[in-house]
Amino acid sequence: MKVNKQEKRDLYFGYYFSPLGPIEIVFSDEALYGLTFVNRLKDMALFSHPFLFEVQRQLMEYFSGQRKKFELPLIYEGTQFQLAVWSTLLGIPYGETVTYKDVALSLGRSRGFRAIGAANRANPISIIIPCHRVIGTDGCLVGYGGGIWRKRWLLAHEKKHLTFLSQIKKPV
Numbered sequence: 001m002k003v004n005k006q007e008k009r010d011l012y013f014g015y016y017f018s019p020l021g022p023i024e025i026v027f028s029d030e031a032l033y034g035l036t037f038v039n040r041l042k043d044m045a046l047f048s049h050p051f052l053f054e055v056q057r058q059l060m061e062y063f064s065g066q067r068k069k070f071e072l073p074l075i076y077e078g079t080q081f082q083l084a085v086w087s088t089l090l091g092i093p094y095g096e097t098v099t100y101k102d103v104a105l106s107l108g109r110s111r112g113f114r115a116i117g118a119a120n121r122a123n124p125i126s127i128i129i130p131c132h133r134v135i136g137t138d139g140c141l142v143g144y145g146g147g148i149w150r151k152r153w154l155l156a157h158e159k160k161h162l163t164f165l166s167q168i169k170k171p172v
Helices: 050-063 080-090 100-106 113-121 148-167
Strands: 012-018 021-027 032-037
Touching (some): 080 113, 100 113
Antiparallel strands (some): 012 021, 021 032
8 A cells, every 4th residue: 555645637537335434535547636425425435447447446455354454546645643543554464453552651641541542533545444443441432524324334244354354264
């Protein structure tokens, strides 16, 4: 997964219809800029584009339990702090969770829980930058822009497929 910064131009909108509702995909010819759960579709969406097809294919594999890691070029912008938080989130393994406190401590901000939550809310590329894998210190599911019910579903989905894969014995 490559992270770039470049001037925003020629951005397109498309959709993936997930088990959790429509996901808006914002992309250019070369990279993904946004992935967000939405309630309404925009009128001028593209339904045919090679990069859109690749994003949709990888999302389909994720939702079917076949993909654990995305391989898409990403472009996102934010403050230095937001970029640091999102980079940390990219390191959370599939099927695992960390707490807001864990993220804050890893960034040297022992009291920065709220700032971590604010950066999560500003995450432009949900699922791929896995902010759903961040939970409260007490283990509670808190703070997900797509709704707590989606966060619960995503975590259960990953746990189910991770458990299934760990039960398959590898040849020696």
